[in-house]
Amino acid sequence: MTGDANAPVCVLGTGLIGGSLLRAARAAGYPAFGYNRSSAGVLAARGDGFDVADDLPAVLRRAAREDALIVVAVPMPAVDHLLADIATFAPECVLTDVVSVKGPVAEAVARHGLSARYVGGHPMAGTAESGWAATDPELFRGAVWAVGVDEGTRAEPWRRVVRLALACGSTVVPVTAAEHDRAVARISHLPHVLAEALAVAGAAGGPLALGLAAGSFRDGTRVAGTAPDLVRAICEPNAAALLDVLEETLTVLGAARDSLRADGTLGELVDAGHDGHTDYRTVRRWEITDVRPGEHDWLARLREAGLRGGVLTALD
Amino acid sequence: MTGDANAPVCVLGTGLIGGSLLRAARAAGYPAFGYNRSSAGVLAARGDGFDVADDLPAVLRRAAREDALIVVAVPMPAVDHLLADIATFAPECVLTDVVSVKGPVAEAVARHGLSARYVGGHPMAGTAESGWAATDPELFRGAVWAVGVDEGTRAEPWRRVVRLALACGSTVVPVTAAEHDRAVARISHLPHVLAEALAVAGAAGGPLALGLAAGSFRDGTRVAGTAPDLVRAICEPNAAALLDVLEETLTVLGAARDSLRADGTLGELVDAGHDGHTDYRTVRRWEITDVRPGEHDWLARLREAGLRGGVLTALD
Numbered sequence: 036m037t038g039d040a041n042a043p044v045c046v047l048g049t050g051l052i053g054g055s056l057l058r059a060a061r062a063a064g065y066p067a068f069g070y071n072r073s074s075a076g077v078l079a080a081r082g083d084g085f086d087v088a089d090d091l092p093a094v095l096r097r098a099a100r101e102d103a104l105i106v107v108a109v110p111m112p113a114v115d116h117l118l119a120d121i122a123t124f125a126p127e128c129v130l131t132d133v134v135s136v137k138g139p140v141a142e143a144v145a146r147h148g149l150s151a152r153y154v155g156g157h158p159m160a161g162t163a164e165s166g167w168a169a170t171d172p173e174l175f176r177g178a179v180w181a182v183g184v185d186e187g188t189r190a191e192p193w194r195r196v197v198r199l200a201l202a203c204g205s206t207v208v209p210v211t212a213a214e215h216d217r218a219v220a221r222i223s224h225l226p227h228v229l230a231e232a233l234a235v236a237g238a239a240g241g242p243l244a245l246g247l248a249a250g251s252f253r254d255g256t257r258v259a260g261t262a263p264d265l266v267r268a269i270c271e272p273n274a275a276a277l278l279d280v281l282e283e284t285l286t287v288l289g290a291a292r293d294s295l296r297a298d299g300t301l302g303e304l305v306d307a308g309h310d311g312h313t314d315y316r317t318v319r320r321w322e323i324t325d326v327r328p329g330e331h332d333w334l335a336r337l338r339e340a341g342l343r344g345g346v347l348t349a350l351d
Numbered sequence: 352m353t354g355d356a357n358a359p360v361c362v363l364g365t366g367l368i369g370g371s372l373l374r375a376a377r378a379a380g381y382p383a384f385g386y387n388r389s390s391a392g393v394l395a396a397r398g399d400g401f402d403v404a405d406d407l408p409a410v411l412r413r414a415a416r417e418d419a420l421i422v423v424a425v426p427m428p429a430v431d432h433l434l435a436d437i438a439t440f441a442p443e444c445v446l447t448d449v450v451s452v453k454g455p456v457a458e459a460v461a462r463h464g465l466s467a468r469y470v471g472g473h474p475m476a477g478t479a480e481s482g483w484a485a486t487d488p489e490l491f492r493g494a495v496w497a498v499g500v501d502e503g504t505r506a507e508p509w510r511r512v513v514r515l516a517l518a519c520g521s522t523v524v525p526v527t528a529a530e531h532d533r534a535v536a537r538i539s540h541l542p543h544v545l546a547e548a549l550a551v552a553g554a555a556g557g558p559l560a561l562g563l564a565a566g567s568f569r570d571g572t573r574v575a576g577t578a579p580d581l582v583r584a585i586c587e588p589n590a591a592a593l594l595d596v597l598e599e600t601l602t603v604l605g606a607a608r609d610s611l612r613a614d615g616t617l618g619e620l621v622d623a624g625h626d627g628h629t630d631y632r633t634v635r636r637w638e639i640t641d642v643r644p645g646e647h648d649w650l651a652r653l654r655e656a657g658l659r660g661g662v663l664t665a666l667d
Binding site: 159160161178181210214217219221222223225226227229230231232233234235236237238239240241242243244245246247248249250251252254255256257258259260261262263266267270271274277280281282284285288291292296299300301302304305306307308309310311314315318319320341343344346 | 535624634
């Protein structure tokens with residue numbers, strides 16, 4: 036499928052994202068194996084014929100032996116523990132992750148001395164479901180997959196991570212950790228916060244309000260059905276960026292409130308929101324074709340292209 | 352289909368809701384005709400074989416002659432003009448509406464001296480589309496349809512309105528105008544406001560953020576795709592109730608911001624939001640079977656039942 040489809044992928048954490056990645060990687064021709072902390076998760080994956088174990092040192096020794104690409108696929112609070120063992124048992128492996136924030140992962144990776152072979156990743160896919168039972172080898176098809184282009188990133192590990200993302204059917208968006216985290220605060224973490232607040236407001240109206248609720252409430256609250264621990268694990272590690280955009284949004288909503296109270300109008304908010312929705316509906320992803328990994332300024336050029344909506348759909 | 356399926360329905364305004372009602376009423380066996388202000392709308396409806404005209408006095412005279420049930424199906428800003436002509440040409444007809452707020456319509460109806468035969472209505476159905484082209488005779492099937500039980504409502508017109516809602520495939524929620532307006536501020540108008548604010552926040556992140564957006568942003572902003580004039584016509588007439596719940600929500604979001612800043616946690620919001628979403632997912636509609644329209648205290652008893660989630664799925 037890809038140039039290094041014979042080098043294995045080692046997925047640590049076989050929940051919705053990690054388990055789907057294990058399936059997608061194998062479907063794309065990669066030898067793939069994994070680790071899961073819970074024996075129930077291990078049994079579920081094995082029951083479907085996947086090579087998953089709960090002995091982390093053993094899995095990591097195998098990854099080192101086979102020069103596997105290691106993918107950290109656990110929620111942020113569990114990342115540090117995994118990295119400690121990776122530093123012990125597989126410090127030379129190329130390392131990526133699919134965690135929902137990138138700055139805190141990169142900092143943890145640096146603390147464990149693993150930065151040289153690390154390239155952050157974040158596939159923008161998921162459902163309100165979780166666990167092996169929800170995994171789907173097609174989860175990443177047609178999705179975008181953020182891949183890090185921070186200063187110091189090396190070309191060889193970067194290519195391996197990008198190849199895996201492309202092999203899973205995704206389009207790659209090159210982005211630095213800080214810019215990723217600011218962007219996802221806007222389009223992933225703020226949606227969670229607003230959905231929770233909307234669910235609170237609806238439920239305060241009791242059975243009458245909830246019984247009258249139709250499409251706008253259903254869609255607006257959908258992600259409030261996500262398990263609270265998972266929402267916190269996604270949003271809280273990105274507190275700084277989320278605080279900025281939450282503050283912005285409180286200002287926007289406060290101005291709408293003032294305008295509705297003083298003049299009976301929501302015109303300014305509604306026009307701006309409709310314009311924003313139009314931007315979203317019409318945003319064009321364009322293909323970056325003129326940057327070769329490793330050449331002069333490749334990281335800065337990819338970063339700049341990513342900010343303008345550039346993506347990668349193939350590698351050489 | 353129903354007891355008075357032979358008495359015609361006269362729909363004023365043949366956009367998404369009114370046009371769909373014209374289709375649904377005819378499909379349920381009602382003779383049905385209508386009025387639309389724009390000749391383009393009239394031609395579109397006629398092209399599909401519907402009896403729609405742009406001469407409002409003539410349509411209303413016919414409604415009076417045929418003892419039609421008149422349905423006002425225009426946005427709030429256009430209601431007053433229609434009521435003036437109804438008071439002139441068809442003051443004795445039973446009158447209902449499908450406008451998204453009930454208090455302001457009831458006040459306008461009272462100003463025109465039409466309260467005696469008026470029963471407010473609001474089918475909780477719609478899409479981001481509008482106009483005749485989007486109409487669908489099945490739009491109301493499986494939806495809930497709020498029907499007014501304000502003091503002074505008379506049993507005979509009430510039964511006619513309820514029969515029409517049931518014939519269109521909806522379940523009827525009995526509710527007073529004030530309680531309706533407070534409820535829809537929570538589950539319909541606040542979702543619009545939050546969707547607009549989310550679209551603004553996402554677009555402020557430029558092509559990078561919008562290009563990374565996935566399911567949570569798509570669902571959270573869906574109704575921001577609605578035409579701005581329509582959103583304003585839906586939300587602004589309910590300013591008082593919307594201001595109350597917007598204020599509540601600003602408080603909830605402000606507390607979440609404070610908690611995230613001070614302690615790095617969104618726990619309180621996320622737990623409350625998840626509980627609210629669970630309430631929504633598990634809200635049970637139960638059937639009201641022990642209230643006969645016109646009997647002692649029927650309006651108060653229906654109102655009380657509606658507040659507790661009671662609905663009507665049949666009439667006698």
